[in-house]
Amino acid sequence: MDFTLKIWRQEGPQEEGRMETYPVTGITHDMSFLEMMDVLNDQLIRDGQDPVAFDHDCREGICGMCSMFINGEAHGPNRKTTTCQLHMRSFKDGETIYIEPWRAAAFPVVKDLAVDRSAFDRIIQSGGYVSVNSSGNPLDANAIPVPKDDADEAFNAATCIGCGACVATCKNASAMLFVSAKVSQFALLPQGQPERMSRVQRMVDQMDKEGFGNCTNTGACEVECPKGISLDNIARMNRDYLKSQVTGE
Amino acid sequence: MTEMPKHSVALDAKIPEGPLADKWTHHKNSIRLVNPANKRLIDVIVVGTGLAGSSAAASLAEMGYNVKAFCFQDSPRRAHSIAAQGGINAAKNYQNDGDSVYRLFYDTIKGGDYRSREANVYRLAEVSANIIDQCVSQGVPFARDYGGLLDNRSFGGVQVSRTFYAKGQTGQQLLLGAYSALSRQISKGKVTMYNRHELMDVVTVDGKARGIIARNLVTGEVERHGAHAVVLCSGGYGNVFYLSTNAMGSNVSAAWKAHKKGAFMANPSYTQIHPTCIPVSGHYQSKLTLMSESLRNDGRIWVPKEQADVDALRNGSMRPTDIPEDRRDYYLERRYPAFGNLVPRDVASRAAKERCDAGFGVNEAGEAVFLDYASAIERYGKTEANVQGIQAPSAEKIRELGEAVVRAKYGNLFQMYEQITADNPYKTPMRIYPAVHYTMGGLWVDYNLQTTIPGLYACGEANFSDHGANRLGASALMQGLADGYFVLPYTIGDYLADDIRTGAISTDAPEFAAAEQAVRDRIAGLLGNNGKTPVDDFHRRLGRIMWNECGMSRNEKGLTQAIADIQDLRAEFEKEVCVPGRPDRFNPELDKAGRVSDLMELGELMCKDALERKESCGGHFREEYQTPEGEALRDDKGHAHVSAWAHTGVPAEATHHKEELTFENVELKTRSYK
Structure with a gap:
């Protein structure tokens, strides 16, 4: 298969970027999208040009490091799929493919397609944890029974990989899906109750401080989320946030 | 640089006296402690933020030490532990199927084909139950049954159900638990986190590990960081095979730099090839x-x-x-x-x-x-x-x-x-x-997880200690968290107790300057090379050599040839490699070049190690040593030891040291799963 790639090139956070055109040839159906990018970079290096910088690591859809906006969609055309798990069989031979970085004020470009998502780390640092030290003698694990449905729902929220597709997709560059997934995981579990109200306040405050936008319920984030994190989490977070304001806890 | 003994020395693993079941408790009660006020005067560097690194950094910070943590990814949450799927073992016996600490110990020793250290493995089994308690208290959403209690599944090589899991994403959930504990300490200012930083060298002063040289992968800046101790939790080196289940960035560089500074590398050829x-x-x-x-x-x-x-x-x-x-x-x-x-x-x-x-x-x-x-x-x-x-x-x-x-x-x-x-x-x-999945080999450590360089520790997959010649499923997560939450935080105190009066480690020492200069020279050398061949090309060729000759089965002729081939490849790399871009920019090709260069040297040592081990055991199968039915043939008389290698300049000429393995609590048997 052959493709024409239109790729965002940007030297650094301060420099101006531009779209550049690159042809790639000899791509096979079973290559992943990132392997196609490897082929392009191999070609660029051999031609003495600057290879395209992009983030990637596990290449099995779980680390959350890969992050491309492909033909106007986060992680490309397939649902519940990260870019590293997207295969070239999902494209038509001869197609022109547009590849851009995540675009959000809170995610400045590092170079080309790689962006800085440390804002997500800072949101977790603001309260995305249960305050327990590691200790030689905590309670036996089975001393805290958790109803299976709650455990399953907490797990579903906890599967967020922190890739930032929700932010890149949202017209407001809102991080509500990411934040609400972590808030929900702990809100659903007995272990999360003692800090439930202060957690939601601190995390939402940090989210605002980082410059993410607000949620206007378009639902695009849920559609583009590679892990299928549900919008219900945002509703749950809003309820908790409101409650925390009212009760002043 | 630490003085390298040119002849073989017997290694002392510092295993505590007493009956197996009492060793760890006794040891914890007898090693020195650092009081809380003094912990505030001590700095510890942790390299890597997978299960071992995140849990170690969080625990050390909770105890009061000042921690600097480093990862090459854009966030500590992305370390490759995240990709572990199946589960984590623990001797909880929740299923009432006869499980016990002894049985988990025994299964692990047997699964490792009697090539691991009894005392370490017993300790691992002993703290395993505590790991589950710890993770549950952090809010890790393990799978549960309808009664709301924790569910278990079975794994290979055992006859009980002791594996705790969170669908096929157990590593992700455990890592996010450790990451949240780490994040909490970052917010308190007890851990300073360095994302997108790569360890370039370990700095030793007066024979002790006193810091590292790191490179900021975004700005290219080469930085000096001093500390009273350095803990490497930098994972395994399966990427030496190019194709593996490891993440693209997984590398051996931190461990390899330590090896070149005097840390012994143990059993590097023990590789786990995962069947599915x-x-x-x-x-x-x-x-x-x-x-x-x-x-x-x-x-x-x-x-x-x-x-x-x-x-x-x-x-x-x-x-x-x-x-x-x-x-x-x-x-x-x-x-x-x-x-x-x-x-x-x-x-x-x-x-x-x-x-x-x-x-x-x-x-x-x-x-x-x-x-x-x-x-x-x-x-x-x-x-x-x-x-x-x-x-x-x-x-x-x-x-x-x-x-x-x-x-x-x-x-x-x-x-x-x-x-x-x-x-x-x-x-x-x-x-x-089958594909390459895990490396049982790694930096040699004693019972305290200290390498042969005083003050340099290794945890998780980066050390060699617990899995012998073959790791059982769901035991990697157990070991990473055991080391980080429950072993290292105690054992490191015994060493740091001597440092309460030392004061901050200055990075002005000539040892730091020399290490930094060497790093700068290497970077300039790679970028200034006039070669034409991309780094990946060398990596692929290294992988082919390793997979063919040092993979699922090995023999003397192939290994000897592989050493020569890797030496040729290394020479060609120095002449022909093409590394584009600038040193002061985000430059993934440059990062990769350094890693592949280290992997090639490691590959050579792995072949040497495989050549020396004239037996078949666990993941190491030498064609010359097999039963008529094609099963592995161990040599307990000649090879019941850990091979620990000291760097001498050329990997294939490393000096061979041995730690004899003594089995006092299990009988060495031919492993049979029939």
Whole structure:
């Protein structure tokens, strides 16, 4: 298969970027999208040009490091799929493919397609944890029974990989899906109750401080989320946030 | 640089006295402590933020030490522990199936083919239960049964159900737990986190590890960081094979730099080749994807019995489901009736290779076997029909119900398989083949997890300590967290107790300046090279050499040749490699060049180690040493030792040291899973 790639090139956070055109040839159906990018970079290096910088690591859809906006969609055309798990069989031979970085004020470009998502780390640092030290003698694990449905729902929220597709997709560059997934995981579990109200306040405050936008319920984030994190989490977070304001806890 | 002994020395593992079951408690009670006020005067560097690194950094900070943590990824949450699928072992005996600390210890020693240290393994089993308690208190959402209690599954090489799991994403959930503990300490200012930083060298002053040289991967800045101790939690080196289930960035550089500064590398050739991975599909393939071992719980592995069926499969004239039962060879059930499809990983991998080498591989390349869920779907479907009270269910109904059960248990794995291969594993058997997954070898450490450099520690996959010649499934997560939460935070105090009056470590020492200059020179050398060949090209060629000669089976001739070939490749790399870009920018090609350069040197040492070990054990199979039935033939008289290598300049000329392994609590037996 052959493709024409239109790729965002940007030297650094301060420099101006531009779209550049690159042809790639000899791509096979079973290559992943990132392997196609490897082929392009191999070609660029051999031609003495600057290879395209992009983030990637596990290449099995779980680390959350890969992050491309492909033909106007986060992680490309397939649902519940990260870019590293997207295969070239999902494209038509001869197609022109547009590849851009995540675009959000809170995610400045590092170079080309790689962006800085440390804002997500800072949101977790603001309260995305249960305050327990590691200790030689905590309670036996089975001393805290958790109803299976709650455990399953907490797990579903906890599967967020922190890739930032929700932010890149949202017209407001809102991080509500990411934040609400972590808030929900702990809100659903007995272990999360003692800090439930202060957690939601601190995390939402940090989210605002980082410059993410607000949620206007378009639902695009849920559609583009590679892990299928549900919008219900945002509703749950809003309820908790409101409650925390009212009760002043 | 630490003085290198040129002759073999016996290594002292500093194993505490006393009966096996009391060693750890006794040791904890007798080692020195650092009081809370003094901990505030001590700095510790932790390199890597996987399970071992995040848990160690968080625990050390909670105790009061000042921690600097480093990871090369853009966030500590992305370390490759995140990709571990199946589960984590713990001797909780929640299933009341006779499990105990001793049994987990025994299974691990046996699974490791009697090449691990008894005292370490016992301690691992002992703290395992505590790990689950710790993780649950952090809010890790493990799988639960309808009563709200924790669920377990079984894994290869054992006959009890002791594996805790969170669907096929256990590593992710445990890592996010450790990451949240780490994040909490970052918010308190007790951990300073350095994302997108790579360790470039370990700095030793007066023979002690006193800091590191790190490179900021965004700005290219080369930085000096001093500390009273350095803890490497930098993971394994499976990427020496190029194709592996490791992440693209996983590398040996931190451990290798430490090795070059005087830390011994132990058993580097012990590699785990995981039996259930998605087969290789083409030249540009960049990584292999694991299908969790938990799939062997319910899946049955087979190839056709007859060559004609193999040919028909390969030319597409027959589908796997067309082959009747009596023409299928369920070779693991045939060869190992007691453990069947749940034999340990090394045994399952070699058996797959044996069938494929004999010509029964089921894909075009002849390098794949089937993992079949048809009978599990039928079995679960029938049970579910009974549960739901459906009288005389049709075959379709049974299938439908069975598929739903399988989906609930393994849904994300099946989905992943379908995404990669475009085959539906509910309808047709999966094709799988062994791939490099884990490295049991690593930096030699004593009972305190200290390397041969005082003040330099290694935890998790980066050390060699607990898995012998073969790791059992669901034990890597256990070891990473055991080291980080419960072992290192105690043992490091014994060393740091001497440092309460030292004061901050200055990075103005000449040792820092020299290390920094060497790093700068290397970077300039790589960028200024006038070669034409991209780094990946060398990496691929290294991988081919390693897979062919130092992979699932090894022999003297091949290993000797491989050493020569790698030396040629290293020389060619220095002349021909092309590294584009600038030193003061985000430059992933430059990062990769440094890593591949270290992997090549390591590969050479791995071949040397494999050559020296004239026996077969666990993941190390030497063709010269096998039983008439093709099983591994161990040599307990000559090789019941850990090989620890000291760097002397050329990897193949490393000095060989031994730690003799003594077994006082288990009897050395030929491992049998029949």
